[in-house]
Structure formats: C-alpha cells, structure tokens
Amino acid sequence: MIVVFAENINGNFKKSTLEAVSYAANLAQSNSTSCVAVVLGNTDDSKNAELGKYGADKVVSIKSDKLNEFRAESYATAIASVASQQNATIIVLSNTSSGKSISGRIAAKLNAGVVSGVVSLPNTSNGFVVRKTVFSGKAFADVNITTPIKILAITPNTFDVKEFGKTASVENVEVTFNEKDFATTIENVSRVTGKISLTEAELVVSGGRGMKGPENWGIIEELASVLGAATACSKPVSDMDWRPHSEHVGQTGITIKPNLYIAIGISGAIQHLAGVSSSKVIVAINKDPEAPFFKAADYGIVGDAFDVLPKILEAAKKLKSATA
Numbered sequence: 434m435i436v437v438f439a440e441n442i443n444g445n446f447k448k449s450t451l452e453a454v455s456y457a458a459n460l461a462q463s464n465s466t467s468c469v470a471v472v473l474g475n476t477d478d479s480k481n482a483e484l485g486k487y488g489a490d491k492v493v494s495i496k497s498d499k500l501n502e503f504r505a506e507s508y509a510t511a512i513a514s515v516a517s518q519q520n521a522t523i524i525v526l527s528n529t530s531s532g533k534s535i536s537g538r539i540a541a542k543l544n545a546g547v548v549s550g551v552v553s554l555p556n557t558s559n560g561f562v563v564r565k566t567v568f569s570g571k572a573f574a575d576v577n578i579t580t581p582i583k584i585l586a587i588t589p590n591t592f593d594v595k596e597f598g599k600t601a602s603v604e605n606v607e608v609t610f611n612e613k614d615f616a617t618t619i620e621n622v623s624r625v626t627g628k629i630s631l632t633e634a635e636l637v638v639s640g641g642r643g644m645k646g647p648e649n650w651g652i653i654e655e656l657a658s659v660l661g662a663a664t665a666c667s668k669p670v671s672d673m674d675w676r677p678h679s680e681h682v683g684q685t686g687i688t689i690k691p692n693l694y695i696a697i698g699i700s701g702a703i704q705h706l707a708g709v710s711s712s713k714v715i716v717a718i719n720k721d722p723e724a725p726f727f728k729a730a731d732y733g734i735v736g737d738a739f740d741v742l743p744k745i746l747e748a749a750k751k752l753k754s755a756t757a
C-alpha cells in the first residue's frame with residue numbers, strides 16, 4: 434500500500450499536492466498496489482473524492498478542528514497512524530516547507546528510511562534507489578533505502594500532474610493524539626492572498642539590488658501580472674525590506690523550479706543560484722556583461738534594466754492581447 438499526504442489549504446489542494454498524488458499513483462500502479470491519500474482537517478468529502486482523478490484509490494480523511502492548522506507534531510502523528518492502519522510500505526509527500534518539517538518526524542515514528550528532495554521514481558532493479566538533489570541543487574545523489582517502510586519527499590515542480598480518471602472512495606477515520614501533538618499554540622496565520630505562490634509558480638520574475646529601490650518594483654509586478662508569474666527577489670533585497678522575506682530565493686531562502694526564471698539586476702552569486710538553478714529556462718538581465726548570472730542563464734540580455742524592462746513589458750502585453 435502507498436500512502437500519500439494530500440496537503441490542503443482551507444480544503445483546496447495545491448498543485449504540489451496533486452503532483453504528489455500522481456507520483457504515488459504511478460508508483461502504486463507499477464507495484465500493483467493501491468494509493469491512499471490522507472487529508473487532514475475539516476474538509477469537504479466531495480472535494481476529497483476528486484483526488485481520484487489524480488490517481489488516489491481511496492481518501493482517508495481525519496476531521497478535527499484542531500487539524501485545520503498545520504502543526505508538524507499532530508500532522509506527523511496523523512499520517513504515521515494512517516500509514517500503520519493501512520500497512521503502508523511507501524509514504525509519499527511533497528517536499529514543501531510543511532513536508533520538510535514532518536517527513537523526519539514520521540520516519541522516527543515508523544522506523545522508516547526517508548529521502549527528501551526526490552527527483553526520480555524509485556529504481557528497484559537492485560534495491561530501492563531514488564535520486565535526490567544535493568549541495569543546494571548542484572549535484573544528484575542516488576540513495577538506496579533499505580528499511581521496510583520508505584518515505585519519499587518529492588521536489589515540487591518536478592513531476593507532472595497526471596489524470597488517472599479514477600473514482601476515489603472516502604473513509605473518515607479517527608486517530609488518537611496526545612497532548613504533545615498540540616503543544617504549539619498558533620496565535621494567528623497570515624497568508625499571502627491574491628498572488629501566485631512562488632513555490633508553485635511556473636513563471637517567476639525576480640529582482641535584485643540592481644533595481645535600486647522598492648519604488649522601482651512596479652514594472653516587475655506589472656510584468657509578472659501580464660505573464661501570470663510570481664515575483665521573487667535576492668536576499669539583500671528582502672534584507673533591506675524592499676520586498677517581503679517570503680519572496681527571497683536562494684540557499685537561505687526558498688528553492689524554486691519554475692519553467693522560466695527571469696532575473697533582473699541580480700549578480701548571480703552562488704548562494705542565489707542555489708535556489709534557482711534548477712529552473713528549466715533562465716533569462717538574466719544585467720548591465721554588467723561579466724555578471725556571473727550569464728554563465729548560468731540560457732538567455733542573457735546585457736543592458737540597463739530600466740531600458741530593457743519597458744520593452745519586454747510592451748512585448749509581453751502585445752503577445753497577450755494577440756493570444757487573448
């Protein structure tokens with residue numbers, strides 16, 4: 434049995450969740466077993482059943498007000514309990530920030546081997562080998578998991594969301610928690626709303642110190658809006674409060690893997706590249722022809738961002754209206 438954690442926000446499933454469900458379903462198919470998705474919190478069962486479309490055979494839902502908010506302790510207990518109830522040998526989750534904080538906890542509860550940052554399906558020709566990224570995405574490691582229970586935390590934006598067209602049954606189950614599972618008090622949760630999530634975005638427009646100041650971000654936001662992209666920035670930009678920390682990408686920020694990353698006025702320091710170098714296509718715009726970003730970029734524009742950006746924006750608008 435393969436159990437997949439289907440993370441939701443207010444009952445809605447993110448793209449990274451659908452990727453994890455499709456990955457688990459694919460794995461279940463090749464192992465001739467079933468794929469069970471675990472949903473936590475007070476969610477709508479008709480919506481939960483839609484996970485069948487992405488390959489879940491069954492959805493196990495644990496409904497409780499206390500699970501409406503993410504706590505690593507209670508979520509790990511819930512997922513480990515369902516995995517035990519279902520005799521799961523493989524547990525799949527997305528390597529999102531919540532996935533990262535629970536995979537090790539589940540592993541400890543189940544004596545399981547865990548691999549995070551997975552970028553391949555397992556190769557079982559000689560053991561159970563999965564490929565993962567290491568050294569901030571600069572290299573890959575092939576890891577053999579030898580424990581009976583295996584946990585795979587897959588990298589978002591790596592596997593396609595596939596439609597399997599199944600109908601999933603939904604089962605409501607109860608799990609016994611203890612006090613420690615709710616030892617953390619959550620006072621408030623503030624979510625960025627109305628914007629494309631950076632980790633899920635397929636297109637990202639990012640600015641660095643070359644943008645000179647927060648007052649110049651209007652054109653980056655406009656370009657992002659025309660392209661349907663998320664906005665990101667380098668570390669100094671968020672350190673100086675030009676942009677929120679939630680947009681900081683790199684070794685100490687978020688790691689992203691969009692189809693297109695446009696870097697404007699960013700030098701391309703190794704710590705920045707660590708978070709973006711797995712992007713499928715990178716475009717760097719920099720006035721310094723020697724900027725290190727050009728070595729990592731697929732396309733480079735040597736020029737002043739304040740001359741280049743209005744032209745790109747105009748072209749993007751034309752393209753959008755031509756395809757509308």
Ligand SMILES: Cc1cc2nc3c(=O)[nH]c(=O)nc-3n(C[C@H](O)[C@H](O)[C@H](O)COP(=O)(O)OP(=O)(O)OC[C@H]3O[C@@H](n4cnc5c(N)ncnc54)[C@H](O)[C@@H]3O)c2cc1C
Pocket residue numbers: 640641642643644666667668669670681682683684685686697698699700701702703704705708718719720721724736737738739
């Ligand atoms: C332990 C550690 C962790 C770090 N983690 C991160 C991290 O996670 N993410 C991160 O981003 N950084 C990180 N850094 C910082 C990193 O080393 C760089 O200092 C940082 O990425 C530089 O940001 P920047 O490119 O925006 O600024 P700068 O290095 O100042 O580069 C600005 C660039 O803009 C160009 N430019 C200037 N004016 C224009 C213009 N008008 N038009 C076009 N181009 C122009 C310049 O030629 C230059 O290349 C880390 C550093 C350390 C030591």
